[in-house]
Amino acid sequence: IISMGCTSSHLPLEYTYASVLPNTENDAKGLGPIYRCPGFENHFKFRPKESVVNLYDIFLEGLSKAGEGGFLGHREVVDGKAGPFVWQSYVECNEIMKAYARALKKHDLLSVTDGTSRRSDGEPIRTMGHFVKNCPEAVLSEYAVWLLKGTVVPLYDTLGPEAIATIVSEAELKTVLCTCASGLMLLNCMKTDPARFAIIKNLVVVGEVSSELRECAAQNSVAVFPFAQLVEEGRGLPEEAFAPPTGADLAMICYTSGTTGVPKGAMLTHENMVAVTTAVIDYINTIGGFSNADAHLSYLPMAHVFEHFVQCGMTFFGARIGFYQGDTTKLVSDIKELRPAVFASVPRLFNRIVDGIMGKVRKAGGVKQALFNRAVEAKRHNLLQANQLEHAFYDKLVFNGVKETLGFDRIRFMVTGSAPISDECLILLRVIFGCPVIQGLGLSETGGGICCSFMHDMATVGHCGGIICCAEARLVSVPEMGYLVTDKVHGREVDETGAVVNAGVPCCGRGEACYRGYNVIKGYYKRDSINAEVFDADGWYHSGDIALWRPNGCIQIIDRKKDIFKLAQGEYISPDKITAVYQDCPLVSSLFVYGDSMQSFLVGIVVPDEAELRRELRNRGMEEADMSFAEMCKLDTVRAVMFEAMTATANQSKLVGFEKIKNIYCDSEPWTVENGMLTPTMKLKRDHSKKYYKAVIERLYSEGMMKVNKA
Numbered sequence: 001i002i003s004m005g006c007t008s009s010h011l012p013l014e015y016t017y018a019s020v021l022p023n024t025e026n027d028a029k030g031l032g033p034i035y036r037c038p039g040f041e042n043h044f045k046f047r048p049k050e051s052v053v054n055l056y057d058i059f060l061e062g063l064s065k066a067g068e069g070g071f072l073g074h075r076e077v078v079d080g081k082a083g084p085f086v087w088q089s090y091v092e093c094n095e096i097m098k099a100y101a102r103a104l105k106k107h108d109l110l111s112v113t114d115g116t117s118r119r120s121d122g123e124p125i126r127t128m129g130h131f132v133k134n135c136p137e138a139v140l141s142e143y144a145v146w147l148l149k150g151t152v153v154p155l156y157d158t159l160g161p162e163a164i165a166t167i168v169s170e171a172e173l174k175t176v177l178c179t180c181a182s183g184l185m186l187l188n189c190m191k192t193d194p195a196r197f198a199i200i201k202n203l204v205v206v207g208e209v210s211s212e213l214r215e216c217a218a219q220n221s222v223a224v225f226p227f228a229q230l231v232e233e234g235r236g237l238p239e240e241a242f243a244p245p246t247g248a249d250l251a252m253i254c255y256t257s258g259t260t261g262v263p264k265g266a267m268l269t270h271e272n273m274v275a276v277t278t279a280v281i282d283y284i285n286t287i288g289g290f291s292n293a294d295a296h297l298s299y300l301p302m303a304h305v306f307e308h309f310v311q312c313g314m315t316f317f318g319a320r321i322g323f324y325q326g327d328t329t330k331l332v333s334d335i336k337e338l339r340p341a342v343f344a345s346v347p348r349l350f351n352r353i354v355d356g357i358m359g360k361v362r363k364a365g366g367v368k369q370a371l372f373n374r375a376v377e378a379k380r381h382n383l384l385q386a387n388q389l390e391h392a393f394y395d396k397l398v399f400n401g402v403k404e405t406l407g408f409d410r411i412r413f414m415v416t417g418s419a420p421i422s423d424e425c426l427i428l429l430r431v432i433f434g435c436p437v438i439q440g441l442g443l444s445e446t447g448g449g450i451c452c453s454f455m456h457d458m459a460t461v462g463h464c465g466g467i468i469c470c471a472e473a474r475l476v477s478v479p480e481m482g483y484l485v486t487d488k489v490h491g492r493e494v495d496e497t498g499a500v501v502n503a504g505v506p507c508c509g510r511g512e513a514c515y516r517g518y519n520v521i522k523g524y525y526k527r528d529s530i531n532a533e534v535f536d537a538d539g540w541y542h543s544g545d546i547a548l549w550r551p552n553g554c555i556q557i558i559d560r561k562k563d564i565f566k567l568a569q570g571e572y573i574s575p576d577k578i579t580a581v582y583q584d585c586p587l588v589s590s591l592f593v594y595g596d597s598m599q600s601f602l603v604g605i606v607v608p609d610e611a612e613l614r615r616e617l618r619n620r621g622m623e624e625a626d627m628s629f630a631e632m633c634k635l636d637t638v639r640a641v642m643f644e645a646m647t648a649t650a651n652q653s654k655l656v657g658f659e660k661i662k663n664i665y666c667d668s669e670p671w672t673v674e675n676g677m678l679t680p681t682m683k684l685k686r687d688h689s690k691k692y693y694k695a696v697i698e699r700l701y702s703e704g705m706m707k708v709n710k711a
Helices: 055-066 090-106 136-147 161-170 180-192 211-219 227-235 270-285 305-316 328-338 347-364 366-386 392-406 423-433 528-534 575-582 610-619 629-634 636-652 686-692 694-703
Strands: 070-078 081-089 126-131 151-154 175-178 202-205 223-226 250-256 264-269 295-298 320-323 342-345 413-416 437-441 471-476 500-502 510-517 541-549 555-560 588-594 602-608 661-666
Touching: 055 070, 055 090, 055 136, 055 270, 055 305, 070 090, 070 136, 070 328, 081 090, 081 328, 090 136, 090 227, 126 136, 126 180, 136 151, 136 175, 161 180, 175 180, 180 202, 180 211, 202 211, 202 227, 211 223, 223 227, 250 270, 250 305, 264 270, 270 305, 295 305, 295 328, 295 342, 305 320, 305 342, 328 392, 342 347, 347 366, 347 413, 347 423, 347 610, 366 392, 366 423, 392 423, 413 423, 423 437, 471 541, 510 555, 528 541, 555 575, 575 588, 575 602, 575 636, 588 636, 588 686, 602 610, 602 636, 602 694, 610 629, 610 636, 629 636, 636 661, 661 694, 686 694
Parallel strands: 070 320, 126 151, 126 175, 151 250, 175 202, 202 223, 295 320, 342 413, 413 437, 602 661
Antiparallel strands: 070 081, 250 264, 471 510, 510 541, 541 555, 588 602
């Protein structure tokens, strides 16, 4: 989860986010001091209780608290209409997990791997693939695999056949939990790439098994086990005491989708995941904890650790996990039905939520718009000046109705991660929903979490909070990019005469962020050469993110070491930084920033926000406003309007000339996980985008720089 902020701050920084360990820096070697969570300078906290060693122990905690209370919920669809959530209790789920585990063991469905990685008992790890969208069966299967000391290896279709082949063969997956659709995809791949897919011998199928799947499986000599059938079979098998995994045992090999290159498997132990969950539990305790009355909507991919540690945090408290219908276009309906207490999401969706609300307000116009704007400004003032989330008058008059309409009337807090979120979006979320909205920083390599802002600090933005209780962090100088651990100022600018035009903001060092702790993995599965590059001899994981420490100990991501490129004049470009600026333009929905080392300027592929673009065209009296979106995006007149708006946004920012986009192409097709443009964590696939838009990029450079039409 990378949450990247700007240099702004609306309030003196009052909260101490981290403690500096004295005499741990080495300026000569470019090593900054070590930072830890306040109160944990001399030790780490990596378990919520001494008795909690593995992920099944976390479930047992929830079982002891909730018992017959609901644990996993789904909506049954009848005649195309989704009904209310139907819940399976903690007690019932525990029985299913054990029965299913007994059946897995009877049929020997876990793979015995080649011994590259071994369990705590010295045996080779045993793996099982999971190729399903978020659903109760996925959770039940995970716990069953863990009861058998097994390792879950998630798969997801947006990886593409080549990456899936790498994972299946590398993790030696003889059994995969799947749906009919994902099962057929695997079976079809067995025909096109038999060498790597031949290892698959069994499919455990969630839901009804189609005749097509059975026929195709038979043709490939693959056995089919309906999930429900295995559970029923397991119920009839003798009870047995399962030997629990230790903290050192591998819970998951989580393959990072990546924006470039072949996926690599982060080896996440039970200790890694319990450590992150410990920090999550501590954060939830600051707002009074959760009970079985509280629920989380599971829709972020379970193939990634962000969703996992949120689920684990809810489970520890005996709270409920409701699953979406598997279709993000129906997410609003699922939220309204569940009325969650926590909502974990990514900036792309949070932007849509805020834009949708603001769009409806603008459409209403008149008194309603004036009242809403006044309410926003009143709450914004109280938030930024007094750290106050509630407003007795305007919450009752305006915002409670908005929350109820969207299904957020029971919301306790929201969390954003995975990508940069703008200051304005973060502030509006806090204002409108009147609850803590925290932003975190983490990666698969850190169990999904490493830093997070405080629940009680709602007045500051543009940072990712402090290091969590199970880990430590330091910066390492990157002199080739001008970032040193001795830096005291960030963002200082001078003009050609040497005069200071921007004094910048104070900092306590800049450099590559490195992490070490109980949540940090020991390496990638079967990737010794990469491990040697990113994990140093002292156990530090080098993240590739360029960060700074604010004076109060919170971390702020300011650049990217690996994803930078040079323009022809030798200037370094950070596409993430530039994208974050242009996303503040109301007309921009999605953006791909591209630069070529043989070219002197940047170009951009932009998917406009259709509603905002139509509104702007109508305001200008342009007939293009009534065309189809696809036709509209092809016109140079519309492209000029987009470019003008984007340039205005860039000019209001702190981007220097070479960081500004000089030509754009408008695409009407939204970028989604389904069409392959985004990773499951909603990040743009840069390599794929470069290839997909190759001809467009060449045309933009041949056209040269666009000019803004001045009235």
